[in-house]
Amino acid sequence: MLSVLLASASLCAAAYRGVPTPAHQFVPASTHRTCGRCVACAQAEARPTAPPGPPPFTTGYEAVKEQPFDGWFADAAATSPAPSSPMLAPLRAAAAAALPTIYFPGRKDEPFRRCDLSSLQASRLVPSVAKDASAAAALAVCSDADSAGMRLVLVDGVCSQALSDLSALPEGVSVSSLNTTSGAALDGALAALQGPLPESGANTAAAMNTLLGVYGFAALNQASLADVCVINVPKGVTIERPLHVVLLSSGGVAAAPMQAPGTEGAAPVLPASHPNLLVSLAEGASLKLAQHYFACDAQAPYLCNGVTRVQLGRSATLQHSYVQEQGRMSIHFDSVLVDVGAGASYSSTMLQSGGRIARTNHLVELTGEKASSNLRALSMAAEAQLVDVHSKVVHVSGECTSQQEQRNVVAGRSRVVWKGAVVVPRGSDNTNAKQLCRTLLLSDDARVDVQPTLEIDTDEVECTHGATISDLDDEMVFYLQARGLSRPDARALLLSGWVRDALALVPSESVKQRAVARAAKVGADYDKEVRRSGLSSI
Amino acid sequence: MAAADAPPLLVVSGLRATVADTPILKGVDLIVRRGEVHAIMGPNGSGKSTLSKVLVGHPSYEVTGGCARYRNDEDLLELEPEERAQQGIFLAFQYPVEIPGVSNNDFLRLAVNKRRGALGLDEYDPLEFLGVLSEKMEMVSMSPDFLGRDVNSGFSGGEKKRNEILQMALLEPELAILDETDSGLDIDALKTVAAGVNACRSEKNAMILITHYQRLLDYVKPDFVHIMYQGRIVRSGGPELALELEAEGYAFLGITKEQQPALS
Ligand SMILES: Nc1ncnc2c1ncn2[C@@H]1O[C@H](COP(=O)(O)OP(=O)(O)OP(=O)(O)O)[C@@H](O)[C@H]1O
Numbered sequence: 031m032l033s034v035l036l037a038s039a040s041l042c043a044a045a046y047r048g049v050p051t052p053a054h055q056f057v058p059a060s061t062h063r064t065c066g067r068c069v070a071c072a073q074a075e076a077r078p079t080a081p082p083g084p085p086p087f088t089t090g091y092e093a094v095k096e097q098p099f100d101g102w103f104a105d106a107a108a109t110s111p112a113p114s115s116p117m118l119a120p121l122r123a124a125a126a127a128a129l130p131t132i133y134f135p136g137r138k139d140e141p142f143r144r145c146d147l148s149s150l151q152a153s154r155l156v157p158s159v160a161k162d163a164s165a166a167a168a169l170a171v172c173s174d175a176d177s178a179g180m181r182l183v184l185v186d187g188v189c190s191q192a193l194s195d196l197s198a199l200p201e202g203v204s205v206s207s208l209n210t211t212s213g214a215a216l217d218g219a220l221a222a223l224q225g226p227l228p229e230s231g232a233n234t235a236a237a238m239n240t241l242l243g244v245y246g247f248a249a250l251n252q253a254s255l256a257d258v259c260v261i262n263v264p265k266g267v268t269i270e271r272p273l274h275v276v277l278l279s280s281g282g283v284a285a286a287p288m289q290a291p292g293t294e295g296a297a298p299v300l301p302a303s304h305p306n307l308l309v310s311l312a313e314g315a316s317l318k319l320a321q322h323y324f325a326c327d328a329q330a331p332y333l334c335n336g337v338t339r340v341q342l343g344r345s346a347t348l349q350h351s352y353v354q355e356q357g358r359m360s361i362h363f364d365s366v367l368v369d370v371g372a373g374a375s376y377s378s379t380m381l382q383s384g385g386r387i388a389r390t391n392h393l394v395e396l397t398g399e400k401a402s403s404n405l406r407a408l409s410m411a412a413e414a415q416l417v418d419v420h421s422k423v424v425h426v427s428g429e430c431t432s433q434q435e436q437r438n439v440v441a442g443r444s445r446v447v448w449k450g451a452v453v454v455p456r457g458s459d460n461t462n463a464k465q466l467c468r469t470l471l472l473s474d475d476a477r478v479d480v481q482p483t484l485e486i487d488t489d490e491v492e493c494t495h496g497a498t499i500s501d502l503d504d505e506m507v508f509y510l511q512a513r514g515l516s517r518p519d520a521r522a523l524l525l526s527g528w529v530r531d532a533l534a535l536v537p538s539e540s541v542k543q544r545a546v547a548r549a550a551k552v553g554a555d556y557d558k559e560v561r562r563s564g565l566s567s568i
Numbered sequence: 569m570a571a572a573d574a575p576p577l578l579v580v581s582g583l584r585a586t587v588a589d590t591p592i593l594k595g596v597d598l599i600v601r602r603g604e605v606h607a608i609m610g611p612n613g614s615g616k617s618t619l620s621k622v623l624v625g626h627p628s629y630e631v632t633g634g635c636a637r638y639r640n641d642e643d644l645l646e647l648e649p650e651e652r653a654q655q656g657i658f659l660a661f662q663y664p665v666e667i668p669g670v671s672n673n674d675f676l677r678l679a680v681n682k683r684r685g686a687l688g689l690d691e692y693d694p695l696e697f698l699g700v701l702s703e704k705m706e707m708v709s710m711s712p713d714f715l716g717r718d719v720n721s722g723f724s725g726g727e728k729k730r731n732e733i734l735q736m737a738l739l740e741p742e743l744a745i746l747d748e749t750d751s752g753l754d755i756d757a758l759k760t761v762a763a764g765v766n767a768c769r770s771e772k773n774a775m776i777l778i779t780h781y782q783r784l785l786d787y788v789k790p791d792f793v794h795i796m797y798q799g800r801i802v803r804s805g806g807p808e809l810a811l812e813l814e815a816e817g818y819a820f821l822g823i824t825k826e827q828q829p830a831l832s
């Protein structure tokens with residue numbers, strides 16, 4: 031068995047275009063619990079540029095002390111408006127019952143070690159109040175014309191009939207609010223919503239050690255449900271055109287002051303919404319899903335706290351595009367929970383581009399034999415953003431295949447965190463797992479923490495992983511200069527090429543164009559910074 | 569050959585350069601006039617690629633002495649690499665760089681438009697450019713498939729070299745430096761590349777061919793042949809010098825047979 035691992039270890043030295051990859055020693059499976067011990071991971075982690083980047087923001091919230099059982103989650107849910115459907119009430123009540131036992135996770139909790147949410151903790155959540163005109167305007171900006179007929183729109187987590195257009199939806203396929211879902215689709219949805227949340231018991235007195243940090247925020251989501259979006263593709267149905275689900279955040283607050291008299295100077299108010307998405311593909315069904323978060327007001331502070339559940343029946347196929355373009359002052363928190371049945375295939379492209387703080391948990395469980403997953407992701411951060419992606423791929427069954435490629439573009443004073451776990455429990459034989467993380471660190475003030483983690487408890491596996499951190503390749507920049515492009519132009523072209531390549535499967539031209547344009551700007555800006563500092567040192 | 573009294577296109581004198589504090593060029597002298605083709609030969613490691621990289625401004629090399637003057641006595645070494653390119657200096661790389669994610673078509677159009685901008689000409693729009701491009705691609709026998717692919721990514725050695733010649737044909741440089749463009753080509757590809765080079769050759773421009781083989785010089789007849797050794801041009805002559813090398817090798821430099829590059 032050892033030989034299997036060692037033989038594949040050479041693949042770990044997955045260098046990005048001649049970038050120096052740390053020599054990657056593979057630790058034998060028996061001792062290889064987390065890859066914090068593995069040379070490549072240790073170096074990737076140790077690499078943070080000195081001095082460590084400043085925290086992404088300083089707002090004076092630092093004074094808030096970490097207090098277990100602070101009641102934050104219970105308070106946060108208490109302000110939620112009444113649900114749109116009586117069916118939601120028992121679901122909310124069940125989740126709410128657990129909230130008082132959950133404390134706000136701090137930096138001492140492993141999943142949040144590098145994700146400072148103290149500004150959120152110091153805020154008081156109030157319901158988001160949408161202004162419809164701004165939602166329509168935002169929709170016009172963020173969506174492509176070719177999504178017509180295949181577009182469901184949620185505003186602050188509530189399905190909007192006025193903005194949605196599902197006229198081209200094939201017969202039998204159900205895409206709607208829980209309110210208007212019926213029959214088997216409704217039964218399935220309720221069963222999924224009533225099921226236990228992943229990592230239940232974390233951040234409570236039970237002091238569970240978890241990897242993703244799903245529980246508290248997912249429970250808050252369910253305790254605050256205003257609506258649930260249910261997507262159901264019946265057995266054997268293949269939908270060719272991508273289905274767009276646009277999740278708009280208004281960031282609006284009610285006109286009347288929300289503060290009770292005498293509480294001026296108390297916690298700042300933050301409008302919050304809790305979208306909840308249920309995607310279920312029956313046996314042999316096939317769907318391309320484009321899930322897209324966007325802000326109505328790019329400058330508004332707000333919290334978007336989502337939960338997305340995906341269930342793939344036997345031999346179903348989902349191509350999942352997940353695009354996060356929240357407003358620049360917002361906090362995005364999301365847990366994407368995927369269950370891949372026997373022979374089913376889940377492939378995703380995740381773009382993290384917006385948000386002041388964006389934390390996404392991606393759990394993929396390969397529950398049936400011969401299930402497969404292919405996760406591609408790009409986290410692009412600049413200015414003072416914090417983008418944190420935690421993923422966990424669990425080979426629950428044997429004979430499964432998983433692939434993962436994470437790309438990070440880290441510029442400005444931003445911080446990018448990526449923790450990618452692959453778990454192969456005892457008995458999951460004939461597992462094949464590949465993982466790679468490539469980071470372009472473009473600024474001396476930026477910081478990246480990447481941590482690939484393999485937990486392998488079985489012998490019959492072939493697992494590889496690797497991580498590289500580098501700047502853009504100098505020889506490529508020079509080649510382009512030798513063809514007449516200035517350094518900023520060359521860097522912009524290289525970075526946009528890298529980004530375009532990562533987003534090849536996103537079915538929206540406008541998303542790709544915005545991402546590529548942002549990459550070009552980030553690439554070119556950085557060169558200006560270098561030159562400026564070069565000049566000032568003369 | 570252009571009139572001897574026309575100002576030279578390039579005058580290199582006493583050029584010295586180091587890489588990581590190691591001297592590589594130790595006083596190179598070279599005069600190139602419009603209409604001329606110069607071949608530079610010499611053993612491995614003698615500094616031929618270094619000279620070409622220095623002339624196009626690669627940042628790894630530090631110029632420590634001498635000068636290079638271009639056209640009307642402009643100081644070439646003062647220009648940024650992209651300015652040199654825009655002013656008509658072209659290097660066909662010995663090892664062309666792969667650039668994933670950037671399509672060859674977009675790259676070529678950007679490069680051509682930069683050059684046109686510097687010449688005060690209008691930029692080509694994508695459609696116009698396609699017309700120009702297909703003509704030049706035919707010249708180097710390249711299939712249009714290569715336009716959709718990423719720059720040099722997964723190209724074979726020979727395809728990369730053809731792509732370099734294609735760029736030369738599109739950019740219409742005044743001074744083209746070809747660093748071992750003939751190495752690694754099969755005989756048909758060599759003929760194609762040589763035909764491309766000959767098609768680009770004119771009274772208005774000049775070429776420097778860096779090569780190890782007489783083979784290329786059978787197809788592209790040089791006016792001058794120079795031999796570089798240990799960072800200097802140690803001998804210059806006409807085409808007959810290359811033939812002499814072919815027959816006798818670099819023995820006259822006092823180096824052993826093993827140190828010599830294989831001569832075809
Ligand atoms: N970037 C570099 N770093 C370190 N050494 C270098 C670098 N570039 C060139 N050199 C050294 O400079 C010397 C000259 O190299 P150069 O590539 O110019 O030779 P060349 O004449 O082109 O050889 P060849 O015929 O093999 O292509 C060699 O000893 C080489 O190792």
Ligand SMILES: [Mg+2]
Pocket residue numbers: 616617618662747748
């Ligand atoms: Mg060379």
